[in-house]
Amino acid sequence: GNSVxxxxxxxxLSEEAFLTINCTYTATGYPSLFWYxxxxxxxxxxxxxxxxxxxKGSNKGFEATYRKETTSFHxxxxxxxxxxxxxxxxxxxxxxxxGSYQLTFGKGTKLSVIP
Amino acid sequence: xxxxxxxxxxxxLKTGQSMTLQCAQDMNHNSMYWYRQDPGMGLRLIYYxxxxxxxxxxxxxxxxNVSRLNKREFSLRLESAAPSQTSVYFCASSERGQGYNExxxxxxxxxxxx
Numbered sequence: 001g002n003s004v005x006x007x008x009x010x011x012x013l014s015e016e017a018f019l020t021i022n023c024t025y026t027a028t029g030y031p032s033l034f035w036y037x038x039x040x041x042x043x044x045x046x047x048x049x050x051x052x053x054x055x056k057g058s059n060k061g062f063e064a065t066y067r068k069e070t071t072s073f074h075x076x077x078x079x080x081x082x083x084x085x086x087x088x089x090x091x092x093x094x095x096x097x098x099g100s101y102q103l104t105f106g107k108g109t110k111l112s113v114i115p
Numbered sequence: 116x117x118x119x120x121x122x123x124x125x126x127x128l129k130t131g132q133s134m135t136l137q138c139a140q141d142m143n144h145n146s147m148y149w150y151r152q153d154p155g156m157g158l159r160l161i162y163y164x165x166x167x168x169x170x171x172x173x174x175x176x177x178x179x180n181v182s183r184l185n186k187r188e189f190s191l192r193l194e195s196a197a198p199s200q201t202s203v204y205f206c207a208s209s210e211r212g213q214g215y216n217e218x219x220x221x222x223x224x225x226x227x228x229x
Contacts, residue, residue: 043205043220105157
């Protein structure tokens with residue numbers, strides 16, 4: 001079945017540091033890939049997505065590239081801010097059949113950015 | 116435009132009690148979902164409704180039932196709560212069920228079963 005593995009947290013960075021959160025996946029076919037962010041006390045919200053190989057999703061300074069050859073979708077940001085402190089989830093969705101209705105999530109990576 | 120709303124925000128139950136978690140969306144979405152979030156486990160799908168009038172089991176359906184009341188509303192029922200059902204529950208919706216559609220999440224219900 002489908003699975004997502006993302007780097008363990010928590011991750012603590014100083015403001016303006018470079019961020020990478022690794023995400024690799026196992027899936028059949030050609031899944032869509034997502035990064036969701038969860039701020040304290042809130043639900044998840046979509047940060048960015050990519051629906052086919054070599055697509056780059058980007059939003060709010062975050063980027064991730066769909067790498068089919070390495071089955072990866074690593075999240076990066078060049079300069080983090082205190083307001084980026086949150087839990088980040090990598091997720092995938094199948095592109096056909098019943099699996100397309102289901103998001104498979106990684107376990108989440110908690111990011112804390114200190115001034 | 117409230118998006119996805121959930122009630123209640125917090126609930127404490129005793130083992131064996133029943134309750135229904137309510138979810139509503141005002142985005143005219145066809146598909147709706149119930150997830151649970153447990154520490155170190157990410158989110159796991161309990162049930163989903165691809166369209167009005169249909170419901171299907173997800174990864175962890177045991178101990179739960181759902182009702183798609185109409186296009187807007189999708190409720191989750193615990194008939195006999197157990198401590199293992201202590202979790203944060205999220206409802207979500209999407210325009211259609213296809214994988215590339217964004218899912219929009221509600222703020223969650225924090226449930227404790229003692």
